[in-house]
Amino acid sequence: MVTKTECEISVMAKTFREWTPEQSLMFPASPLDLVEKDELAHFIRALVLEQLDLKEILSQYEEERGFPPFHPAMMTAVLLYGYCQGIYSSRRMARACRQRVDFMALTSMQKPDFRTINRFRQRHLKALGGLFGQVLRLCQKAGLVKLGHVAVDGTRMQANASKRKSMSYSRMKKAEQDLKAEVDRWFTEADRIDEEEDVLYGADKSGDEMPEWVSDKQERLKRIQQAKAELEAEAEAEQESNPEKTRHEKKPTGKPKETAQRNLTDPESRLMKTSEGFIQGYNGQAAVDSKNQVIVAQTLTTSSNDMQQMIPLLGQIRSNLGRQAKEVSADSGYCSERNLKALIQRHIRGYVATDRQRKVRNVSQWVQRMRRRLAQGARRSRYRLRKQIVEPVFGQIKDARGFRRFLLRGKDKVAGEWSLICTAHNLLKLAAAGS
Numbered sequence: 001m002v003t004k005t006e007c008e009i010s011v012m013a014k015t016f017r018e019w020t021p022e023q024s025l026m027f028p029a030s031p032l033d034l035v036e037k038d039e040l041a042h043f044i045r046a047l048v049l050e051q052l053d054l055k056e057i058l059s060q061y062e063e064e065r066g067f068p069p070f071h072p073a074m075m076t077a078v079l080l081y082g083y084c085q086g087i088y089s090s091r092r093m094a095r096a097c098r099q100r101v102d103f104m105a106l107t108s109m110q111k112p113d114f115r116t117i118n119r120f121r122q123r124h125l126k127a128l129g130g131l132f133g134q135v136l137r138l139c140q141k142a143g144l145v146k147l148g149h150v151a152v153d154g155t156r157m158q159a160n161a162s163k164r165k166s167m168s169y170s171r172m173k174k175a176e177q178d179l180k181a182e183v184d185r186w187f188t189e190a191d192r193i194d195e196e197e198d199v200l201y202g203a204d205k206s207g208d209e210m211p212e213w214v215s216d217k218q219e220r221l222k223r224i225q226q227a228k229a230e231l232e233a234e235a236e237a238e239q240e241s242n243p244e245k246t247r248h249e250k251k252p253t254g255k256p257k258e259t260a261q262r263n264l265t266d267p268e269s270r271l272m273k274t275s276e277g278f279i280q281g282y283n284g285q286a287a288v289d290s291k292n293q294v295i296v297a298q299t300l301t302t303s304s305n306d307m308q309q310m311i312p313l314l315g316q317i318r319s320n321l322g323r324q325a326k327e328v329s330a331d332s333g334y335c336s337e338r339n340l341k342a343l344i345q346r347h348i349r350g351y352v353a354t355d356r357q358r359k360v361r362n363v364s365q366w367v368q369r370m371r372r373r374l375a376q377g378a379r380r381s382r383y384r385l386r387k388q389i390v391e392p393v394f395g396q397i398k399d400a401r402g403f404r405r406f407l408l409r410g411k412d413k414v415a416g417e418w419s420l421i422c423t424a425h426n427l428l429k430l431a432a433a434g435s
Contacts, residue, residue, distance in 0.1 A: 031108045034101040041081060041102040043431045048077040052134055056127040070112050075120045077106055079128065083424035084431075086401040090118035125408075129419030132298065133320050135426045139294045140321055142433050149290040149382065150325040151389035152313055152334060154283045154306045155398070158405040159269035159414070163280035266409040272304040282406065284418045287313045288390040289325075294429050295393065296320060298422040300415040306333035311342050324348060329386040332356040340366040351383035397421060 035041055048054070057072045081103070082093045094114040096103040112120075121128065139145050263269050263280055272281050283304055287297040297316035301309055310330060318324050324346055330339075332353040343350035344366075354363075354371045363371075374381050398404050403421055406414045 031105045034105045039102060039105075040084060040428075040431055041106045043434065044077050044081045044084065044427070045106055047138075047427070047430075048073050048080065051138060052076070052131060054127075056130065057124050060124070070110060070116065070120075072120075072124075074107055074110065075112065075117070076124075076128065076131075078103070078112070078117065079121060079420070080131075080424060080427060081106055083420055084401075084428055086403070088403060088407055090114040090121065093117050122408075122413075125413060125416035129416040129423075132419045132423045132426070135423050135430065136294070136296060136320050139292075139426055139430050142430060144292040144294050144429060144433055145289045145296060145321065146291040147289060147296070147317070147321065147323065147325040149327040149329065149385055149389070150287050150296060150317065151290065151386040152285070152287045152310060152328060152330040153386070153390040153394070154285045154301075154309065154333070155394045156272045156274045156279060156281050156304065157284050157403075157418075158279045158281045159263075159266050160406050160409050161263050161265035161269050161280050163263070163271055163278060268302055268411040268414075269409075270302050270304065282411070282414050282418075283309075284421075285309045285313060286390065286393060286422060287317055287325075287328075288393050290385060290389045292429055292433070293389060293393050294426055295422045296325075298419060300411070300418045302411055306331075307336050307339065310334045310339045314342065314346060314348070327351065327382060329383050329389075331386065335367065335370070337364045337366050340364075340370055349382075351377075351381065351386070353383065393425065397425060 032042070054073055054076060057076065061069070061072065078093060078097065082088065082096070085096075087093055087096060091114040093103075094112060094117055097107055097111050136145070263271075266280070269280050269282060271278055272283065283301045283306070285299045285301065285306070286295050288294070289296050297313045297320060299309060299312055299316065310328075314324070314328070325348060327349045328343060329351040330353070332355040335352050335354050335356060340350060340352065343352075350370065351374065352370055354367055354374070374383055377383065401424075406417055408414055408417050
């Protein structure tokens with residue numbers, strides 16, 4: 001049996017490196033020394049300082065008075081680096097600035113709090129989203145984009161709202177009447193029982209204060225009325241001609257369907273079907289280059305239908321890079337006569353699945369032509385490239401970097417957030433190419 005003394009002697013026979021956490025450094029270390037030279041934090045810092053044009057952000061700081069804010073370039077670097085690291089919450093970013101050496105190297109030991117980070121993101125969201133084009137052109141300059149074959153697809157992403165907070169048009173009408181009647185009953189009753197105000201409101205109040213439950217119901221009534229009005233406005237707008245509508249579809253009546261729904265938390269989000277069921281969300285669109293899976297165009301829509309998104313994506317590719325893709329592949333959600341014509345007009349060889357057109361009796365010549373092209377290629381068809389180009393990108397965003405739900409609300413803000421996500425994806429591609 002080994003005794004305690006023998007164990008201590010055997011341990012003491014080994015020499016260990018000295019460990020004295022309280023020891024001061026002989027020479028002060030630079031924050032840049034905290035991480036290795038080839039770390040992503042150095043790449044993001046150098047990119048923001050030397051490559052990106054932040055004129056649109058910097059131009060908003062013209063007031064000389066007041067306490068000096070954190071440098072906008074540093075705040076931009078924190079956001080971009082956070083998104084590249086799969087950190088999207090302003091609270092988690094602020095915590096990382098206090099605890100993680102890579103963030104400390106990026107910020108030079110400065111510690112912005114979560115409110116500062118969130119306000120900066122909200123204030124400059126449009127300009128931050130505009131960095132997508134700048135980063136994409138850097139990818140092109142680095143030889144990461146060839147535009148030989150581009151795959152287009154969309155992914156449904158959960159909004160910052162619960163689908164349980166959605167309400168149909170028929171329920172809105174009923175709830176509006178019920179809430180209005182309940183609030184009106186309270187005001188009528190309040191006028192009648194003034195002599196009981198001490199019991200109802202408390203001795204320290206005048207009796208004019210509105211109870212919290214009435215205030216809450218008034219706010220809910222206001223949201224329901226707003227959502228109801230938006231549904232009615234949409235129905236009226238639908239009466240205008242739609243180039244994608246077929247003769248089999250019913251003519252719009254100008255009135256919302258009783259089953260039409262609107263979310264009260266984020267009214268601009270929509271109920272969308274995914275492989276895992278229905279979610280309250282948005283549809284993020286991306287066009288991905290086959291060379292290195294760089295996103296060359298991106299947009300966001302509130303429609304679960306992808307059909308209307310191909311032409312805007314094609315236009316954005318040319319706008320971003322100055323030329324058009326040679327080939328484009330897309331699933332059957334993008335198959336329409338209008339889209340197939342657009343591909344030919346732009347001299348793009350298209351590979352678009354026609355599965356959804358099988359039940360249509362009289363398909364157009366454009367669909368028939370595409371069907372023959374895919375059939376001729378069979379298993380060697382260029383359409384097979386679509387899955388291995390665009391779908392892995394969505395997998396990297398959702399699974400590898402954990403972005404499955406938007407933090408912001410409202411289409412414009414969510415679109416800016418989606419642009420930031422796509423920018424971070426391309427930044428990682430650019431950093432990998434330079435390492």
